[in-house]
Amino acid sequence: MASSVGGFAGSALLANLRTFRASNALTAFSEWHASTMGHRALGLKGDDLIPEEGPLVQEALRRLSPQETENRLFRFRRAYALSTTQTELAPKDQISAAEDQPYLRPLIDIVEAEIATKENFDLLTAIPEQLKRRNRSS
Amino acid sequence: MLRNTLQQRRSFAIATSAVSYKRVGDQVSSAPAAVKSVTSAANGVKIATLDGRGPASQVAVVVGAGARHEAKAGVAHLLKASLIRARPGDNVVRAVREFELRGNTLYTAVSRENTLIASSFLRDDLVDVVPGLVSQVFNPSFQPYEFLDAIPGVEAETAASLEDPTTRVLDSLHSVAFRRGLGNSLFATPDALHHLKRADLQAFAASHFTADNIAVVGSGVAHEELEALVNSAFEGFSIPSTSSASQTASSYYGGEVRIAGSSSASHLAIGFKSAAFTNTKSYATALVLRALLDGSHRVKWGATSGATGLLAAAAAPGTNVSAFQTSYTDAGLFGLHIQGNASNVKSVAQKSVEAVKRAASSVSDADLARAKKIAIVDYELGQSRDELVADIARQVLASGNFVTVAELAAEISRVSASEVAQAAQALLSSKASVVSYGDLNKLPYADEL
Numbered sequence A: 001m002a003s004s005v006g007g008f009a010g011s012a013l014l015a016n017l018r019t020f021r022a023s024n025a026l027t028a029f030s031e032w033h034a035s036t037m038g039h040r041a042l043g044l045k046g047d048d049l050i051p052e053e054g055p056l057v058q059e060a061l062r063r064l065s066p067q068e069t070e071n072r073l074f075r076f077r078r079a080y081a082l083s084t085t086q087t088e089l090a091p092k093d094q095i096s097a098a099e100d101q102p103y104l105r106p107l108i109d110i111v112e113a114e115i116a117t118k119e120n121f122d123l124l125t126a127i128p129e130q131l132k133r134r135n136r137s138s
Numbered sequence B: 001m002l003r004n005t006l007q008q009r010r011s012f013a014i015a016t017s018a019v020s021y022k023r024v025g026d027q028v029s030s031a032p033a034a035v036k037s038v039t040s041a042a043n044g045v046k047i048a049t050l051d052g053r054g055p056a057s058q059v060a061v062v063v064g065a066g067a068r069h070e071a072k073a074g075v076a077h078l079l080k081a082s083l084i085r086a087r088p089g090d091n092v093v094r095a096v097r098e099f100e101l102r103g104n105t106l107y108t109a110v111s112r113e114n115t116l117i118a119s120s121f122l123r124d125d126l127v128d129v130v131p132g133l134v135s136q137v138f139n140p141s142f143q144p145y146e147f148l149d150a151i152p153g154v155e156a157e158t159a160a161s162l163e164d165p166t167t168r169v170l171d172s173l174h175s176v177a178f179r180r181g182l183g184n185s186l187f188a189t190p191d192a193l194h195h196l197k198r199a200d201l202q203a204f205a206a207s208h209f210t211a212d213n214i215a216v217v218g219s220g221v222a223h224e225e226l227e228a229l230v231n232s233a234f235e236g237f238s239i240p241s242t243s244s245a246s247q248t249a250s251s252y253y254g255g256e257v258r259i260a261g262s263s264s265a266s267h268l269a270i271g272f273k274s275a276a277f278t279n280t281k282s283y284a285t286a287l288v289l290r291a292l293l294d295g296s297h298r299v300k301w302g303a304t305s306g307a308t309g310l311l312a313a314a315a316a317p318g319t320n321v322s323a324f325q326t327s328y329t330d331a332g333l334f335g336l337h338i339q340g341n342a343s344n345v346k347s348v349a350q351k352s353v354e355a356v357k358r359a360a361s362s363v364s365d366a367d368l369a370r371a372k373k374i375a376i377v378d379y380e381l382g383q384s385r386d387e388l389v390a391d392i393a394r395q396v397l398a399s400g401n402f403v404t405v406a407e408l409a410a411e412i413s414r415v416s417a418s419e420v421a422q423a424a425q426a427l428l429s430s431k432a433s434v435v436s437y438g439d440l441n442k443l444p445y446a447d448e449l
Helices: A002-007 A012-021 A024-037 A055-062 A066-084 A105-123 A129-134 B002-006 B075-081 B092-101 B123-137 B144-163 B165-178 B190-195 B198-208 B223-233 B280-293 B310-314 B342-361 B365-382 B385-399 B405-413 B417-429
Strands: B035-040 B046-051 B056-063 B107-110 B115-122 B214-219 B255-260 B266-274 B319-327 B332-340 B433-438
Touching (some): B046 B223, B056 B385, B092 B123, B115 B123, B144 B165, B144 B190, B144 B198, B165 B332, B165 B433, B214 B223, B214 B385, B280 B365, B280 B405
Antiparallel strands (some): B266 B433
């Protein structure tokens, strides 16, 4: 729905933005940025930095598998211990780029989609006319 | 001119087939006869409809796998609870709200032999309902949290169901009578749920959700339309044509179980081996025998005139006795259910068994005529819209065809007194299954009856 606002859906600007987002240059920049953020040196994944206050992320956290939840708590405790001693993990123990995969963001997206779907359906006061005409049964 | 426009058109024609029937215009003065059709979809899934041509419809996708077929206890119940899930790239809210938007229902159910997902809707919404149901059954996505979220609901369902002594007694009666297979509990216990994994559910679905084991059943839908929609809905899914799971024939054992329970109301259920629904003749006879014996009141007020079955004489004040008949593909269970004051249960049970023995020796014509009417009325009353599709489905899955209420009523009216007496003798020749629940100090043992 949002992509069609203002007639942007098929515009050249949007197409350019899409190719730019998928470009090697931006991927390399994003990778460099993530590695200089410092969370990997403390043994944290990128998704660990998402603020967990609020019902949306709480619901996503509830849906994590027990194993994932345990690993997440372990990373938090390790990072806390490291930060109290003002140290970092040895380079071989740090989170690598391959390990730093989103595990929470996909669940947040699902919860967001569920809420958005619910709100869209709540806004409907009647069955849309085009749907009514489609259904004729003998 | 004015007269022309005001002139009403009336037609009392009753169409003979679903195709020629037009709902546009006047209502017909009497309900047209229901049309029964059974065919197969392109991939082998059976499609059965009973079109009463009313505006309210029901469609169910039924899988011939239930508590009876489970390799690990509780799989069927948990699968039923987690059958409605988010489809890949979509979310579960849409799946549910698309049904709700039109006021359609969406529910799942599990029995000893079948698992079903069904919807009741207005006739015009068939177009949306069929793809919705099929895509839920063959949903390849199963997230870990969907599995974990289903468990508390199942636990609560089990606790609430087994809290009811009647449900508990009947569940135990099945396990006493059939031990394994049909004897498996319908309800997943917390302990069983603790040992289940997502892979167990997926393995159960993989071995039983096959084309020869699935029926799409409609009530109040045009058969050709349902067939076309089912064919197009199955296009995206490649499902195995035959089931790899081996089905073991059920055998009847009998025995006794005593459960301590609340002393306020005691229950005693006595079960005997009876007819399967696949044999229409003996099934009809069993239904007549049940109606002949059943001592429950048919009129709400007036104790003297209400109960007319042979068991009515056996009942005592505060203790009543009813008869039931449950049938499965290859076995059946006929039972007497006594509930009430624990001190009366023994004498009532003894008199009830005497009543069954009397029925085995001879059946009077007056009793038989009454029992046949009761059997027909009770069978038809039991066929609510939900029950109807479930009943059609289990018959279609077992034998590829189904018997309508009218056909069964005709079969029931052909039952003779000697056949009923023979059926009663056959019951008594099997070893009784006895379940007592309540105040065990007062409840009788099986050998005392």
